[in-house]
Amino acid sequence: MAILVTGGAGYIGSHTVAELLAQGERVVVVDNLRTGHRSAVSPDARFYEGDIRDGAFLNGVFRDNEIEAVIHFAASSLVGESVQQPLDYYDNNLFGTHSLVRAMTANGVDKIVFSSTAATYGEPESVPILETAPTRPESPYGETKLAMENMFRWCERAYGLKFVSLRYFNACGAHPDGSIGEDHKPESHLIPIILQVPLGQREHIGIYGDDYPTEDGTCIRDYIHVMDLANAHWLALKHLRAGGASDIFNLGNGTGFSVKQVIDLARGVTGHPIPAAVSPRRAGDPAVLIASSEKARAVLGWQPRYDDLSTIIETAWQWHSRHPNGYGD
Ligand code: UDP
Secondary structure, rough: OEEEEEEOOOHHHHHHHHHHOOOOOOEEEEEOOOOOOHHHOOOEEEEOOOOOOOOHHHHHHHHHHOEEEEEEEOOOHHHHHHHHHHHHHHHHHHHHHHHHHHHHHHHHHHHHEEEEEEEEHHHHHHHOOOOOOOOOOOOOOHHHHHHHHHHHHHHHHHOOEEEEEEEEEEOOOOOOOOOOOOOOOOOHHHHHHHHHHOOOOOOEEEEEOOOOOOOOOOOOOOEEEHHHHHHHHHHHHHHHHHHOOOEEEEEOOOOOOOOHHHHHHHHHOOOOOOOOEEEOOOOOOOOOOOOOOOOHHHHHHOOOOOOOOOHHHHHOOOOHHHHHOOOOO
């Protein structure tokens, strides 16, 4: 039987496909290639170009393949864009997942591992953030991810759907073999933007505010390597296979780094001075986001292998310096 990975041509999806294949799984990928890259998908996976909102297309994929479980990444994921275009997020994210779960139930597939986000929490009352913290998303992106999690709960009750939702903190880094990495257009994430400076693609890095209530005044985030995230998806799948209960887990390293610290580490990795300039705050950025991932460690047996941010940045640098234009598509 095979694992269906929706959004398997995207950043975290493609790394998860690589991890699943390395673990000996059979993998089927569905991606509409709106933000994903065909060449990010291993040739060892079976690929279908199509949209999860297209029920007839999805039913065809389920009919053609013996699907045991779904790992669901396909979604729009830009916080700022979601505030500008909420209906697009409800359509692609919520309706897309509705269409997917409909096809799953129609085809007798009852396990889903879901790509969720720390954006479901909003501004935290305290850190590290536990899974029991209040969820008050501050964007349609976080809101639709939370709505999907809630939809799974009701679908468990009604149809016996089993789910694991993984709430990621700041995904970064690239496959250590250098074959795949991060390629967003436009890029909005801190580490790839910093690395554009030594690549000669921008003059300096803009720091979004240095007047936050943190030691150096810049925002603190919990950076987690994409292969550690990928591995957590496989462990979540094993958890469901073993009859484990539906659940929600945070995924982060549990350590925070400020924007200035990340820039300093990138200077060390690249040997480039990487000039920085302070610019205004970006709307909706909480000062500090750090995960408690104790639950994922205890229940799933998850153990992040990349807990050193320099090493994480090194894997990203290896990818970006060899692929300055990403996948070039
Ligand atoms: N950031 C920054 N300059 C940039 C991009 C990001 O100062 O050009 C900051 C951003 O304000 C946040 C942190 O870097 O505090 C991480 O941002 P990113 O967009 O990578 O992830 P987010 O935390 O928003 O999910």
